[in-house]
Every structure is written in C-alpha cells, then in structure tokens.
Amino acid sequence: xxxxxxxxxxxxxxxxxxxxxxxxxxxxxxxxxxxxxxxxxxxxxxxxxxxxxxxxxxxxxxxxxxxxxxxxxxxxxxxxxxxxxxxxxxxxxxxxxxxxxxxxxxxxxxxxxxxxxxxxxxxxxxxxxxxxxxxxxxxxxxxxxxxxxxxxxxxxxxxxxxxxxxxxxxxxxxxxxxxxxxxxxxxxxxxxxxxxxxxxxxxxxxxxxxxxxxxxxxxxxxxxxxxxxxxxxxxxxxxxxxxxxxxxxx
Amino acid sequence: xxxxxxxxxxxxxxxxxxxxxxxxxxxxxxxxxxxxxxxxxxxxxxxxxxxxxxxxxxxxxxxxxxxxxxxxxxxxxxxxxxxxxxxxxxxxxxxxxxxxxxxxxxxxxxxxxxxxxxxxxxxxxxxxxxxxxxxxxxxxxxxxxxxxxxxxxxxxxxxxxxxxxxxxxxxxxxxxxxxxxxxxxxxxxxxxxxxxxxxxxxxxxxxxxxxxxxxxxxxxxxxxxxxxxxxxxx
Numbered sequence: 413x414x415x416x417x418x419x420x421x422x423x424x425x426x427x428x429x430x431x432x433x434x435x436x437x438x439x440x441x442x443x444x445x446x447x448x449x450x451x452x453x454x455x456x457x458x459x460x461x462x463x464x465x466x467x468x469x470x471x472x473x474x475x476x477x478x479x480x481x482x483x484x485x486x487x488x489x490x491x492x493x494x495x496x497x498x499x500x501x502x503x504x505x506x507x508x509x510x511x512x513x514x515x516x517x518x519x520x521x522x523x524x525x526x527x528x529x530x531x532x533x534x535x536x537x538x539x540x541x542x543x544x545x546x547x548x549x550x551x552x553x554x555x556x557x558x559x560x561x562x563x564x565x566x567x568x569x570x571x572x573x574x575x576x577x578x579x580x581x582x583x584x585x586x587x588x589x590x591x592x593x594x595x596x597x598x599x600x601x602x603x604x605x606x607x608x609x610x611x612x613x614x615x616x617x618x619x620x621x622x623x624x625x626x627x628x629x630x631x632x633x634x635x636x637x638x639x640x641x642x643x644x645x646x647x648x649x650x651x652x653x654x655x656x657x658x659x660x661x662x
Numbered sequence: 663x664x665x666x667x668x669x670x671x672x673x674x675x676x677x678x679x680x681x682x683x684x685x686x687x688x689x690x691x692x693x694x695x696x697x698x699x700x701x702x703x704x705x706x707x708x709x710x711x712x713x714x715x716x717x718x719x720x721x722x723x724x725x726x727x728x729x730x731x732x733x734x735x736x737x738x739x740x741x742x743x744x745x746x747x748x749x750x751x752x753x754x755x756x757x758x759x760x761x762x763x764x765x766x767x768x769x770x771x772x773x774x775x776x777x778x779x780x781x782x783x784x785x786x787x788x789x790x791x792x793x794x795x796x797x798x799x800x801x802x803x804x805x806x807x808x809x810x811x812x813x814x815x816x817x818x819x820x821x822x823x824x825x826x827x828x829x830x831x832x833x834x835x836x837x838x839x840x841x842x843x844x845x846x847x848x849x850x851x852x853x854x855x856x857x858x859x860x861x862x863x864x865x866x867x868x869x870x871x872x873x874x875x876x877x878x879x880x881x882x883x884x885x886x887x888x889x890x891x892x893x894x895x896x
Contacts, residue, residue, distance in 0.1 A: 476797060478793050478796050498796070498798075498799045501797075521798075
C-alpha cells in the first residue's frame, strides 16, 4: 500500500482546507463558472445546491482536477488538484461508469490503481461488498446490475480506496426512494467514519438530510454559503428563497 | 456446362476423401494467415489505442493516414516487399523471398485494419471512461491496458476483419511467396493457378474450403463475442 498522509477518523485531514479563489470556467464563449471564491474546512458535510445548469457538476469536476479552469486558483491544503491529490479523493458520478468486468473486479481495479497489494485488495473488496450489500452479486457482470445496485457499487468502489474526501455528483438523481435510501446510508456511514463529504444535488430534501453547510450556486456564482440551519430557515438570497419555495429558478 | 457439374462432383470427392494436396494447402494457409493476423494484432492494437488516447500535433493527420492504409492495394505492397527482400534489396541478405516467412507480408496489409478499427473502438470507450479513470488516478500506460481489455468484445471484430482480408488475399502472397508447391502455395494462389490450368475440381474444392473456413471462423468468433458481451456488458 502507498504511504498516504491520512489522518482518517481524526478531525484534521491532510487535504483540507480547500481554498478556491476567483475561479472561472468558460466553454464555447459562455462563462459557466463566474468567479467563485470558497473555502471548505475539515470535518463537515457540505452540500452544493442549486438548480440545473447552475454549474454544480462543473464546479465539482474543477475542484477534483478533472478539467482545468479558465482562470483562478484551487488548492487542497496548498496543493493543486492533480493526480497526487486525487489519490486521496474519490468521486461518484451521476451516471456510474462501471468497467466491463465483474462486480468484485471493479472494486479490485480501483484498489490496484491506488497501490494496494493483492492480499489487502482481496480483504478490502470483500469488506466493501458486504457493506454495500452486494456480496451475493460479486461475480456478476457489473453492467448487468440494476441502476441502484450499479450506483451502490460505484460508491463502494469509491470508498474502498479510503479517500479523505468523497465528491458526489447527484448520486441518486435517477434512483427510486428505496435505492436512494441505501446510497444515503452508505454516505452517512462514511461521513461518520471521518470522510469529508461534498455532495452536489438539486434535491432540497436530500440537502436537508445531509448538509452541515450549504453552498448555493446560481448561474455559475455562489449566491449563498451558510450553515444548514441558517440557510434553510432564513435564506439570505433571493434565488435561494425562490428555490426553497419550490419556484422555478432559472 | 458438363465440366461444371463434373467439377462440383470431383470437388466433393476431394473433400470427402481428405486429399493430401488439398489438406497441405489448407493447413499452410491457416498457419500463415494466423501468424500474420497475430503479429498484426500485436502491433495494431497498441498502436490504435495510443492513437485513440494520446494528444499530439499531427494526430488527426496520422488517423487519416492509418484509415487510408486500410485500402492499401495488395499487389503494390507485394511489389514493395518483393523489392526489399530480393537479393539487391536492403533485406536481401535474409534470403526470405519465396519462403513461408515472407508471406507475413500479410501483416503489412492487416496491421492498418486492426489499428484503425482499434482506434475507433478505444476512442469511443475513452470518451465514456476518461473522467472515471482520471478520478481513480490511473496512469497513462495502465489506462491503455484497461481500455484494450474492456473493449475486448469489440476488438474481436477488428481481428476478424483483419483475418478476412488476409485469408482472401492473392496479389501480395503470390508476388513474395511465388506460389511454390508444398512451400508457399496457399488456398487463394492455388485457386488462381488451378483455374488457369483448367483443373476446376481442385480449384472449386479449395474455394469451398475457403468459404467454409470464413463461415466457421466468423461463426465461432461471433459466438465468442456474444458470450463476452453477455458476461461483461449491460
């Protein structure tokens, strides 16, 4: 296993705080992320909330280093989001991208990519399959699972590598309530074990269940960044008030 | 058309009796083409995958080049390889002209097919996998290996297309192989020769075998592909 600067189960993570300064992302002549300044501290569950097209997913990809910003600065405890930083992170996408292999092989692959040795991989894969309730499907082709099972596998694979930070991009947006509940339970358990959660969603109910703090995005800007109880009780911005009232925010 | 009917009859007899000449030609054909396709796959697949994943100036031009090489005229390739292998040529010292080894010339024809088809398959798959593999911090080399492995069911088709080209080809093998009896005579060159000699029975029998091989190989590979798809895909 790689030597990793982790202090999981503790209060302080080597990757935090995340500091974002004047972040801009443009594509096709449009400014999709328009000057975001944000600091995320250790030990919280952050929800990035906002209507569709507000730039939530894009923001998550930017801080994970999957796409380079047009301008601005992103630093995880001083380090730019590159391969080294990503080794201490994991991301779950809206549509899970599962390899064309068995369920167990999908988890094993992620562990191998993170440098776990063979014995550790076997033990950890088994443990994650049990935690995700997928052990009876271990040898099934991953792509033949149901939507909920696929997302559970994607989450189990992400958590298998013991990330300090877990980034989730609308992980339950296409799932039914039962499947959503199982995903949320897994995320909640990871949070309890000290994994820093950053969850992107447009689901107000999910945000209420999860958030310690809310970052409300609107048209590529931060309209509001507040502790959850403040945000839900007395939203400070017009856009957030409309959104919480169930109006269509464009 | 009495000859024609008789030729069919004789061809059937040759096939049923397990004629030695026929068997020899078929076995040599399979060996040479299998070798050429294996070599072409070993070169073409990594090449195609690198072309799919790497970003460098001139990449698009290279893609166009590889795609057009799929249509290489076999006789021209045969001629070029002939010139290289002939005594006066740069590879003349190897004394490979008119040997079975020279007939690996088929590799030159098949490699672009495998490479071009692989490039397309891997590029499509990379579009789907790219962010997930980045997120998992997978390195470049491992990424190519992953994509090739996960595209295995589609790559079978690329190999099959290569084998089809190779086994059906006459022009290049006849130039560098020389169609020498017991040494470099394969099914296609034998058919050409026997037809011109008027020995339609042997030509037809060989034609049947060639067709049968094409069907059996396609069927087997199709079944294999189906099984892989069932195992690995949604």
